[in-house]
Amino acid sequence: MSRAATRKKRRLYMVVAGLLLLGTATALVLTAFQDNLVFFYSPTDVQAKKVGEDRRFRLGGLVKEGSVIKAGSEVRFTVTDMNADLPVSYAGILPDLFREGQGVVAEGKLDRSGVFVAKEVLAKHDENYMPPEVADALKKSGQWTGAQTEAASHKAPKN
Template identity: 45%
Template sequence: MLLKKVKIRLSILLALSVLSVLAIFLLFKVLEDNVLYFYSPSEIKNSDDINLKKKIRIGGMVKKGSIQSYERDIKFIVTDLKNEIIVSYSGTVPALFAEGKGVVAEGSLKDKKFFIAKRILAKHDENYMPPEVQESLNKDAK
């Protein structure tokens, strides 16, 4: 008697789970683009419809040796190691903004290769270590 009730409840639960997974999956399908926080240079290159007026974010690594500072402006290249985008920005950058590090730029595309940023965010990677370790890693790399 009890067992039967439990079975009924169990099947309700399973049905509920399947429905929920399906609903959430569909929700994310609809949201698709909005779930991505930024686009990589390759995604920009491969996309067909680029809205130049729309505010978007692009992200990747600041290419080594690419930062050019002018009086108030700064120019650098964002790369995902396959494709690159030149970013121009005027204003202050976060303290962690550096060559070879991750970056997210918010603004709009001028064309597929040139991006005008209104805001720069530094992206931190998953590595945590003391300065000495970083130095010895750098030495090893050289």
């Protein structure tokens, strides 16, 4: 075998090894990215897409009027997008600005009974703000306009 043939083989092995390393690194990065990716859904999306129990996601909508029930450190409430409702359970301290009729985004998972178990609950910043994802989901339902937020902010108590 000639010396040139051995050099070509070595180069080929190096290129193949480099491609394998690059492929492995890409697969690891994509796997880590997918594990940390959190999708946003409205209650209608959750029902339509049949989101699995083990999947972490963000749920957004309005806190349904008359749905908040506090029992010790656990709070149960319903999130609505005017088309569908989804019950939520949260153990912890709610943000000061959390109230019925206002926009909310909760992050967590569905349990076996279809209740969304929230690990974190985020409320709006001020009376004129609603998270963009929530506003878009409510507008997409066709039953919400920005005027509802203004009406709700006028009847909300000010601190």
